[in-house]
Amino acid sequence: MPLVRTCRPCRQRKVRCDGKDPICTPCQRARASPDCFYDQEAKEILQRGSACLPCRLQKRKCDGMRPYCHSCDGIGKPEDCQYDDGVHVSLRRQLEGRIRELEERLRAFEPSSDTTPSTTLSPVSxxxxxxxxxxxxxxxxxxxxxxxxxxxxxxxxxxxxxxxxxxxxxxxxxxxxxxxxxxxxxxxxxxxxxxxxxxxxxxxxxxxxxxxxxxxxxxxxxxxxxxxxxxxxxxxxxxxxxxxxxxxxxxxxxxxxxxxxxxxxxxEIHLIPISQTTENDSVSQNITVNENHIGILSMALYLDQNSCETVLKLPLILPEYLYNELDMIPDLYPRLGIDAFCVTSRCVALKFYRDARKLIAEWISDGCCLLSSGRWYDRFMKLESRTQAHLIHVKERLLVAIETSDDMHARALKLADMITQTTLLSLFFTLAPTIPEAHQKAIDALREILGITCSFQQHDYILLDPIPSILWNDCVSYIKKEANMECPILTTREMSTMLSVIKNHSELLSGKVPFIEVVVDDL
Structure with a gap:
């Protein structure tokens, strides 16, 4: 009897696959509607000892891919994937080695005390x-x-x-x-x-x-x-x-x-410094709000999330406690001026986006086990509620900026709006195959993202950052999932138009901003 090929999602979930194209039967019926795809060629059987160390310790199936295998990548820990030959080191170690190399190069070119200071970091010699x-x-x-x-x-x-x-x-x-x-x-x-x-x-x-x-x-x-x-x-x-x-x-x-x-x-800098005072044997906490300081730290946190994890795929380097404190920022939105709000709203939106990706990854890997316990759904509802509340604040400030022709702040707030809408799109589309209301909300969020995209003018793109490309890639993925739904809300013409819009605007952005890679294929 000939062997039936197995798609990647079925292999990860240990489900029997019938090998149908373009999407197998188990993936069609799956609650999370995973992307069904097959490896191009059957991989050769790994020699003994060729698996990576984490897969060997956890007794997982390893394909021996470099720089990291699909098993480590699938559980969100590509930086831990290492091999006995020492050829591949973790991404964090690569970065540390790169920093040491740069420091040595700088020391080699440091001027003596009697020479004029110079720098080796100038792009032109x-x-x-x-x-x-x-x-x-x-x-x-x-x-x-x-x-x-x-x-x-x-x-x-x-x-x-x-x-x-x-x-x-x-x-x-x-x-x-x-x-x-x-x-x-x-x-x-x-x-x-x-x-x-x-x-x-x-x-x-x-x-x-x-x-x-x-x-x-x-x-x-x-x-x-x-x-x-x-x-x-x-x-x-x-x-x-x-x-x-x-x-x-x-x-x-x-x-x-x-x-x-x-x-x-x-x-020991904190996003929201909290001091304690004792009076009449009772302890009270005092929160100090300095919007300039909040804006400065939010700028650093946004860069860390955007450029390091989302774009360059490297681990975060700023302290974890700052990201925990970031969850308290939405309660302070009414006290922030427009400059500080623009910076912090983008930063908070990107954190919600990252939280949603982690939550969805758990859903795909564990599925009904998490749902039956109720804990996953409780976390889903909490994140969805916080994201919706955040979106209300962003929309209010964006409306004021548009009415007053404040293009600078409107442009920044549109980016925060796009990130937030993509978070909602990801969350709702996870439940779309089984909950029609979630399906409709996902399509509404998708239309909002495309509406914001169309509002950007050509002169806006040099002032944006690479994050729209990440959001557009998500939109392309969900449009393709919509095309494979049993009862799609969007027509084929609407989906083709959306893909065309994303392709045109991604080409405009790639001419102005680095690290842009948006793959748009026809339906």
Whole structure:
């Protein structure tokens, strides 16, 4: 009797598969509607000892894939997948090795005490701009640049980069009186402003970038230890965003996020500081709300989640207790100004999105066992309720921004709206095969996401980050699941139109923002 091939979901759930195309019978009947797909070719039988260490310890079936096997990837622990030959090390160890390598390179190029400070992090070597025969770099100085328009551009788009800056410093940037702004933060702001400024040709932008980046990195290296902790966090976050967005250098950007983590741990910084007071033998807790500090930490947490886990697929590096404190932020939304709210709402939305992915992964792996106990469904209801409450706050602020023609904050809030809607789409589509009401809510969320996508103009894309590509990939996956539903709500024409919209906008975004990869196939 010939062997029947087995799809990946049936193999993981240990269910007998009939090998039908395009979707097998067990996957059609599954409560979670998993993506049914088959390995292209049957893998050769692994030799004894070729399985990874975690699979061997847990006695799981291992396919020996590198850099991590499908079993470790399926349970959400690819960084733990290691082999006896030592060829593959965990992603965390790779990062640590990369950091040590960068530190050694920096030490090798550190100037002596009698030389002029320089940096090796500039994207363009000074040797490329030397004058013929002179041997000296033909590089100008930052104070020779016309920085007023660059600062003005930065202030117009600071919500996109996630900067929550005090009114005094905002006025200083606008007026040109930068005496009260730390030099490291000032250079980082100017560096980002140059990146998004209109009216600059490529040569002028690159020339400015070379000078500003050298100055910014030099200032950060020289003064980061003396900066007030929250100012140091802001500066490192801005430089991190620049490395990732402008230079497409994820590792250098992540290095500055590591500086943020060190600063937070060194100074024991909390998102919401809580102090205790004792009066008449009773203990009361006092919560200190500083919206600028909340905005600064939320900016770092958003970068950590977005660039490290969601885009680069690397572990989070900021302290876990900050993510736990993030759950308390929605209760403080009414007390936050628009700048702080834009930053924190995106950060909270992305955490809900990550929580939903973990919850759905548990559903797919354990299915009815979790549902029968009720614990999974209780967690589902709690996360769905918190996400809906968060969405109400975002919608209220977004409506005000649109009515007042506040494009900067509207653009940032649209991103928070998209992330939140994708969280709801993921949650509701999990129950869509068995609960018609959940199916309808999932389609409503999908339409909301596509509506927000269509509202972006071409000039908006340079001011966005890679997260829309992750959300669009989710939308493509759920549109394909909708096409395989027994009673789909969307017509084939509607689904094809949605896929076309996603494809067109992802191409626009990929031309402006790094780390974009959206796969859109025809139905």
């Amino acid at each position: 000074d040797s490329t701009v030397t004058e013929a025969g002179s041997g000296t770099p033909n590089v100008g100085r930052v104070d020779e640049l016309d920085l007023a328009p660059i600062r003005h551009t930065f202030l117009l788009h600071k919500a996109q980069v996630g900067l929550c800056i005090s009114e005094e410093r905002s006025l200083g940037l606008a007026s040109g009186d930068t005496s009260k702004i730390p030099p490291a933060l000032l250079q980082a702001c100017q560096l980002w402003g140059n990146f998004v400024a209109d009216g600059l040709d490529d040569a002028e932008r690159l020339y400015n970038q070379r000078l500003l980046l050298k100055e910014a990195v030099a200032c950060v290296d020289a003064t980061s230890q003396d900066l007030e902790p929250h100012t140091a966090l802001q500066t490192h976050c801005l430089v991190s965003v620049f490395f990732m967005a402008a230079l497409r250098d994820g590792f250098s950007g992540r290095e500055h996020l590591l500086h943020c983590a060190h600063t937070i741990l060194k100074h």
